Amino acid sequence: MxxxxxxxxxxxxxxxxxxxxxxxxxxxxxxxxxxxxxxxxxxxxxxxxxxxxxxxxxxxxxxxxxxxxxxxxxxxxxxxxxxxxxxxxxxxxxxxxxxxxxxxxxxxxxxxxxxxxxxxxxxxxxxxxxxxxxxxxxxxxxxxxxxxxxxxxxxxxxxxxxxxxxxxxxxxxxxxxxxxxxxxxxxxxxxxxxxxxxxxxxxxxxxxxxxxxxxxxxxxxxxxxxxxxxxxxxxxxxxxxxxxxxxxxxxxxxxxxxxxxxxxxxxxxxxxxxxxxxxxxxxxxxxxxxxxxxxxxxxTDTSRNLVRIFFLREKMKALAANKGSDGPTPEPIRHVHVIGAGAMGGDIAGWCAVQGLRVTLFDMQAETIAKAVGKTADLCKKKHLSKADTRDVLDRLIPDFHNIGVAQADLVLEAVPEKIDIKHKVFADIEPRMKPGAILATNTSSIPLEQLQEGLKDPSRMVGVHFFNPVALMQLVEVVEHSKASKETLARARAFVGQISRLPAPVTSAPGFLVNRALTPYLMEALVMLDEGMAAESIDQVALDFGMPMGPIELADQVGLDICLGVADMLRERLDNDMPQTPGWLSKKVDNGELGRKTDAGLYRWKDGKPDKKQDPPKAPEDTLDRLILPMLNACMACLREGVIQDADLLDGAMIFGTGFAPFRGGPMHYARNRGYSDVKASLQSLEQLHGERFAPDSGWEKEPDDD
Missing domain, CATH: 3.90.226.10 (2-enoyl-CoA Hydratase; Chain A, domain 1)
Structure with missing residues (x-):
């Protein structure tokens, strides 16, 4: 020895x-x-x-x-x-x-x-x-x-x-x-x-x-x-x-x-x-x-692909540990300050406390903070923590009614509403009070960081740290860089993600980043099919048969129809593509407060956290699977070609751990590789002729991956 x-x-x-x-x-x-x-x-x-x-x-x-x-x-x-x-x-x-x-x-x-x-x-x-x-x-x-x-x-x-x-x-x-x-x-x-x-x-x-x-x-x-x-x-x-x-x-x-x-x-x-x-x-x-x-x-292909996913996870863990980096080992984050105790902010704060970090949580509404603390206690119960461990977690989650934790935190994360003027106001208030070396993180899901950094005295310390809902279940966190973010900030942000037992996906500040950009066409096509008169259950069943953890209609309700609508409108505005228009009835549902699971009414009616689905729905048309999956693959290819993420393996890992993309298939790009890029391109072209330009294949499909 x-x-x-x-x-x-x-x-x-x-x-x-x-x-x-x-x-x-x-x-x-x-x-x-x-x-x-x-x-x-x-x-x-x-x-x-x-x-x-x-x-x-x-x-x-x-x-x-x-x-x-x-x-x-x-x-x-x-x-x-x-x-x-x-x-x-x-x-x-x-x-x-x-x-x-x-x-x-x-x-x-x-x-x-x-x-x-x-x-x-x-x-x-x-x-x-x-x-x-x-x-x-x-x-x-x-x-x-x-x-x-x-x-x-x-x-x-x-x-x-x-x-x-x-x-x-x-x-x-x-x-x-x-x-x-x-x-x-x-x-x-x-x-x-x-x-x-x-x-x-x-x-x-x-x-x-x-x-x-x-x-x-x-x-x-x-x-x-x-x-x-x-x-x-x-x-x-x-x-x-x-x-x-x-x-x-x-x-x-x-x-x-x-x-x-x-x-x-x-x-x-x-x-x-x-x-x-x-x-x-x-x-x-x-x-x-x-x-x-x-x-x-x-x-079996299933085992080979699941073993592949094991190594994708290890690769993302290595990113969190900054292995292969020439720089010094980042200082660990010990104190997180979260601004905004709503659905995402409260859950992020609770998760960080469960993972052993000291957390201060600020919100304008005291009852919102109280609700977040209650949800954290429920999470401890679900994770079968002892009374002593639960008490320790709740001791680490500190309600901060005066936003004073900003000055002591190693990482300050804003999780306020997705409106740029609100976020700019928050940044203007907190940046002068943050201690030297502290990270300014944003949980934005859609606003370009180049716009968010405007007005900051030190934009090098700002980084996107984008969690997915539900925070306690989704393993992926997108770490979003922008032109002025320092290497030290990005490395420390990745290490923070690893600290809280999550997997970082380094992405660039592009519309929708990676996951939302790839997932939205999948969800929107399902809504188009619904608008055409197809049964929601029939659409979902096709996705389930493919191996997705839930169908796109149920997923839209889980995410929230207001969130889906907002991201779709943003991508439609900022991307040069032909994403389908949002059906008018969907906008009306959102206006009426029918937002999905969180309001017990959306595309489905919800009871006790489960959608009320009709049994034995009619069989969906033959091209339903390709109409759902290929727009997602097309968006993934565009992200890869544009450098939103650095390689196909990381993309596959991000989509598996961020969306639940059928694990036994090894990820969307791995699935496309096995299917053949030429077949994906030809199938997209056929759908384009039948259903419109939104299916136009990305130029990245021109070259098979083995030709490199």
């Missing part, structure tokens, strides 16, 4: 057995450290070389195979397995290696070898104890499941998130978790991919003992001596050894899974349920079938 790592672990008072006094290891492995204490207990530390976290790479598993062979040849009194990384146990497989696997046969072969290593750990003829701190996810948890006991320190998290990549656990986890705990709880954990915190993991039986580091040595000794009672399968678990009982449960699982992940688009949930249903009574064949099923899923 390096001296730096040893010092870091020692500083955290991490129990390291023989390493804590004299870290002398046996063997010559790059990714593992092995030593025995005076009682003959072997301590094996996972320490992935040149990585801040442990991942189960091929070379790490090959070395583990050698380590386990040495332990089988000279069996210790017991084995303690833990991480040498200060932050976590193991975060799962090395997903970078997924991209180099080209066939089901290759996947199955490599996974079979990994299974053999895991089985050697299971078969080790001495007590084995996994000690978890931080995260034990995916293959990391599966490795821990191979041990006889699992200890965890408070704050640990376990999970099997493979379903998010279009897969299911592949290192024996489908079998071992179902054998260890209630099979229904195990299946729920795998089907949702959600992480489980320490106490819940203990109550489920995944963790045998939850102990502080200072008591870990005694707990390990008790486990080795057999004094810790291991969880036994109860009657409920044994019932599921009966095939027809599993089949009944599987039917319900399929129905629930299909509501969130249609099997025609996302095959992994169905594959996992089938694996459990068909193999649940026979451990002998289960593991081999797990390999076969996993290998098949990895070869």
């Amino acid at each position: 390096t001296g730096k790592l040893y010092s870091a672990l020692k500083a955290r008072s991490v129990e390291l057995g023989p390493f804590k006094d004299a870290p002398a290891a046996t063997g010559h492995w790059k990714n593992w450290q092995l030593a025995r204490d005076a009682q003959g207990v072997a301590w094996l530390l996972m320490d992935k070389k040149d990585s801040s976290v442990n991942v189960l790479s091929e070379d790490l598993l090959q070395e583990l195979d050698e380590v386990l062979d040495s332990l089988h040849n000279d069996t210790p009194t017991a084995l303690v397995l833990r991480s040498a990384k200060p932050g976590s146990f193991c975060v799962g497989a090395d997903i970078k290696e997924f991209r180099h696997l080209n066939s089901e046969e290759e996947v199955a072969s490599k996974l079979g070898a990994a299974h053999a290593v895991a089985q050697k750990l299971v078969d080790l003829p001495c007590p084995t104890v996994a000690v978890i701190h931080g995260q034990a996810l995916g293959g990391g948890l599966e490795l821990a499941l191979c041990c006889d006991y699992r200890m965890a320190v408070p704050g640990s998290t376990v999970g099997l998130p493979e379903i998010m990549l279009g897969l299911h656990p592949g290192l024996g986890g489908t079998l071992r978790l179902c054998q260890l705990i209630d099979p229904l709880a195990a299946m729920t954990m795998m089907l949702t991919g959600k992480n489980t915190r320490d106490k819940k993991a203990k109550s489920l039986g995944i963790i045998d003992q939850l102990v502080e580091e200072r008591h870990l040595d005694n707990a390990i000794e008790a486990a080795i001596e057999g004094k810790i009672k291991q969880r036994k399968s109860g009657l409920r678990s044994s019932v599921f050894n009966i095939r027809w009982v599993r089949s009944l449960a599987a039917k319900k699982m399929r129905s629930q899974a299909a509501e969130k992940a249609p099997p025609q688009h996302y095959p992994a949930p169905e594959a996992l349920i089938t694996l459990w249903e068909e193999q649940g009574g026979s451990a002998r064949t289960w593991l081999q079938e797990e390999i076969t099923s996993f290998a098949h899923l990895m070869a």
Whole structure:
């Protein structure tokens, strides 16, 4: 172990057995450290070389195979397995290696070898104890499941998130978790991919003992001596050894899974349920079938695209961390001051407080601030925060009735109405009071920053930080630059977005920026179809069948018809294109206060937060999908060609995380690439002939992407 790592672990008072006094290891492995204490207990530390976290790479598993062979040849009194990384146990497989696997046969072969290593750990003829701190996810948890006991320190998290990549656990986890705990709880954990915190993991039986580091040595000794009672399968678990009982449960699982992940688009949930249903009574064949099923899923377009999205997320996280930047690491934002406690401003303030920042919130109306504080309390409840944590969040969210937080904040964000004169008035008031180096951020969704910067004494500190509604759910934040914004301001704004667990999309100050510009033609075409007499439910169903999280009619109601109308009018005015005119009846709805979900009436009637939709609507015409999707793709291409965003991958990430664009399709530009630019262009030309110049293809479609 390096001296730096040893010092870091020692500083955290991490129990390291023989390493804590004299870290002398046996063997010559790059990714593992092995030593025995005076009682003959072997301590094996996972320490992935040149990585801040442990991942189960091929070379790490090959070395583990050698380590386990040495332990089988000279069996210790017991084995303690833990991480040498200060932050976590193991975060799962090395997903970078997924991209180099080209066939089901290759996947199955490599996974079979990994299974053999895991089985050697299971078969080790001495007590084995996994000690978890931080995260034990995916293959990391599966490795821990191979041990006889699992200890965890408070704050640990376990999970099997493979379903998010279009897969299911592949290192024996489908079998071992179902054998260890209630099979229904195990299946729920795998089907949702959600992480489980320490106490819940203990109550489920995944963790045998939850102990502080200072008591870990005694707990390990008790486990080795057999004094810790291991969880036994109860009657409920044994019932599921009966095939027809599993089949009944599987039917319900399929129905629930299909509501969130249609099997025609996302095959992994169905594959996992089938694996459990068909193999649940026979451990002998289960593991081999797990390999076969996993290998098949990895070869699907869905999994390849979801893995692609994983790397898009990592790319955007790197932007937040300013990796690759020549400049100094930006100072973190500690205090945010939000001006305007309405729907967006209040939610932004609440989210920042939940993420640990000190927040002052100003509004002219005290009741508006009170409502924002109440919504933040509701958010804490939805996120299952403890009473103590909720109290801390609300303590950090400080009502500021006199706007004095401006002078102390590291970042001042305005979220006042979308009127340039109001924003200019706010800026004139607050800029002289802001402290040196503080950022002036605007949440504008439509006003060009070149216009907003007029009158500022130091426009270099101004930046667009554009959130999407609902703030607590939408992962994307557009970081909008303008001609006078400094590199330091932009870097710090991106870092702020990362601080609050959001993904930055760097865009230029163009009409609608990226997301609104691409989304508006999609929504407007749906309104044109509605005006033509097509049923709202029919239009929405086409989008749902394509894989969108909701249809455009429902989405327009969710966004707010007033917002849709305002953005459409702005784009129509500022862009040189033929966006369709807004139907007169839509303007009347807005004038009458029928704005969508927020008023319980819009394009749909809303009840208890859900639209009232007619069942079994008529089937939409054949060209409906292209009429919806291609205007969005056309706008994306225009943004790419004009340099609104720097590359197609970032564009795809922004549209997926900002609009929910069908994830299994890999993003709009990836979808266009697979479909073929020539086909997109020809289809747009056909629609142009039928429906008008608004479908005229952008010049960017002239050149296929592979021609570069």
